[in-house]
Amino acid sequence: MENSEVDRLVVAFHQLKHLFHFAPQESEITRGEFFVLNSIRSHAEKDTTEQGVRLSSLYKNGHISKSGISQMLSSLERKGFVVRTMDETDRRAIFVRLTPFGTEFLEKMKQKLYEKMEQVIQRVGKDDIDLFMSLFDRFTDAVREVFYGTSSEHEERVEK
Secondary structure, eight states: OOHHHHHHHHHHHHHHHHHTOOOOTTSSSOHHHHHHHHHHHHHHHHSOBTTBEEHHHHHTTOSSOHHHHHHHHHHHHHTTSEEEEEOSSOTTOEEEEEOHHHHHHHHHHHHHHHHHHHHHHHHHOHHHHHHHHHHHHHHHHHHIIIIISOOHHHHHHHHO
C-alpha cells in the first residue's frame, strides 16, 4: 500500500475524531467539563451506588489528570451539575453524582446531537449512511485485530 493511502486514511480518521468532539457551544461549561459529565453518566450506567460514582473510577480513564478532574468537578459543583459526597464508612472514598440539573443538561445536549445527526443523515442519505457504517465496522474490526489482537465480538463480550 502506498504511503499516500495511509496518509489519507490517517487524516480522514483524525478529522472524523475531531468532528465528534461535540461540546456545548452556547453553554457555561467547557469541553473538558462536558467530557467529565459524560464520564460520570457513563460510569453511573455501569457501576454505581446510591451515593454515585466513585471518584477513583473517574481517575482511571487516563484522559485527564487527577488535578484537572478535581478542578472541573469543583467548577461543575459550583454550577449545580454535580454533587460530591464522602462515604460514611470510608472517609477517604468520595462519590460524585449528577444532579437533576446535570442530568437534564446532558439530555438536552443528547437531543441537540441527535437533531444534528438527523440533518447529516438527510444530507447524506440513508443508503450512504448504511454504506458508511458497514465500511466503518469493517475498518474498526480490522484495526482492533491488527493493533490489539481482538475483534468487535470480543469487545462486545467485554462490555457486557
